[in-house]
Amino acid sequence: MLRYLLPLGIFIVLVVFLAIGLGRDPHEVPSPLINKAAPTFRLPQLKDPSKTFSAEEMRGKVWILNVWASWCISCRDEHPLLIEYAKSGAVPIYGLNYKDQRDNALQWLSELGDPYVLSAADEDGRVAIDYGVYGAPETYLIDKNGTIRFKQVGAVTPDVWEKTILPLAQELNRGTK
Amino acid sequence: MPRLIGLVFLVLVVFGPALGKDAQPLANDPALEKRLNNLSKELRCLVCQNETLADSQADLAEDLRREIREQMQAGKSDQEIINFLTQRYGQFILYRPQVTPTTYLLWFGPFVLLLAGLVILFKYIKQRRDLIEEQPLTVDQRKMAEDLLGSDSGKESA
Numbered sequence: 001m002l003r004y005l006l007p008l009g010i011f012i013v014l015v016v017f018l019a020i021g022l023g024r025d026p027h028e029v030p031s032p033l034i035n036k037a038a039p040t041f042r043l044p045q046l047k048d049p050s051k052t053f054s055a056e057e058m059r060g061k062v063w064i065l066n067v068w069a070s071w072c073i074s075c076r077d078e079h080p081l082l083i084e085y086a087k088s089g090a091v092p093i094y095g096l097n098y099k100d101q102r103d104n105a106l107q108w109l110s111e112l113g114d115p116y117v118l119s120a121a122d123e124d125g126r127v128a129i130d131y132g133v134y135g136a137p138e139t140y141l142i143d144k145n146g147t148i149r150f151k152q153v154g155a156v157t158p159d160v161w162e163k164t165i166l167p168l169a170q171e172l173n174r175g176t177k
Numbered sequence: 178m179p180r181l182i183g184l185v186f187l188v189l190v191v192f193g194p195a196l197g198k199d200a201q202p203l204a205n206d207p208a209l210e211k212r213l214n215n216l217s218k219e220l221r222c223l224v225c226q227n228e229t230l231a232d233s234q235a236d237l238a239e240d241l242r243r244e245i246r247e248q249m250q251a252g253k254s255d256q257e258i259i260n261f262l263t264q265r266y267g268q269f270i271l272y273r274p275q276v277t278p279t280t281y282l283l284w285f286g287p288f289v290l291l292l293a294g295l296v297i298l299f300k301y302i303k304q305r306r307d308l309i310e311e312q313p314l315t316v317d318q319r320k321m322a323e324d325l326l327g328s329d330s331g332k333e334s335a
Contacts, residue, residue, distance in 0.1 A: 026226060027226075029223065029266070029267055029269045030267055030269075031267060032263065032264060032265070032266070032267040032268075033264075033265070099236065099240075124240070125236075125237075125240045126240075126244075129240060129241065129244055129265060130265060131265070132265035132266050132267070133237075134223035134224055134237055134266065135223075135224065
């Protein structure tokens with residue numbers, strides 16, 4: 001009996017491993033930055049390059065950093081959702097304009113609307129490297145102490161927003177987590 | 178007509194490469210470029226995940242090579258640069274992940290499987306050997322055989 005059950009058992013284990021492995025999105029790489037301090041930066045603001053924006057300024061606030069670019073196709077899909085979420089006023093959304101040309105970025109915002117409190121211009125992508133960005137759009141939820149609590153690679157979906165980002169942001173705002 | 182095609186072909190061959198992406202300017206230091214190349218062969222491009230950082234033409238790969246080059250020029254060791262990258266992108270960027278409890282299965286799993294295979298193989302061989310081992314006839318069996326074969330053959334074999 002064992003001589004039939006053993007190979008069958010091994011086969012089932014193999015199938016389960018393969019099923020889990022194939023069901024995963026290989027582009028979702030676990031970020032080592034979760035629960036680590038958000039890297040500091042100081043960058044010129046997109047709309048007014050004479051002013052700068054620094055992550056330090058956001059101490060004491062729960063906020064979202066959204067990496068976007070006018071050349072990024074999934075950003076276009078994500079954009080209407082961001083506008084809706086920004087209107088709800090639940091969490092302030094700041095943009096990191098990633099390796100973009102200023103004119104294109106400004107045109108994008110005037111055409112599609114601007115969900116961001118402000119966007120910082122990361123023209124050569126150095127700040128994005130510090131944040132471990134490898135595929136825009138990426139979204140970070142950062143708490144009052146400047147710790148990254150959540151990261152979404154790829155477009156934010158209503159599901160992720162309602163089930164993960166929003167509840168977590170509310171808890172962080174109440175200080176219960 | 179063939180002439181025209183030939184001309185178009187010639188134009189493409191001569192000017193085609195010029196249309197491609199400009200090569201990254203090499204640093205003046207060939208030793209450093211060699212070091213950069215060796216290190217980036219060990220690193221995965223996160224955009225096109227089956228390519229090394231050395232091979233990839235993705236924008237991010239170019240940025241990361243620039244970053245690595247600058248850090249090398251600043252006198253950082255390979256290990257420091259690897260730490261810099263894994264802090265940001267995780268172990269996934271390494272083609273040879275470090276040996277930590279989370280990667281034990283990855284590193285030692287194949288050897289465990291090999292060992293298990295060897296154990297099963299030896300057991301199997303031993304079982305086979307037991308099966309084919311010579312079993313001497315009992316006195317009764319021998320007598321029976323002699324009876325069947327006739328008394329002569331019994332004497333000859335004895």
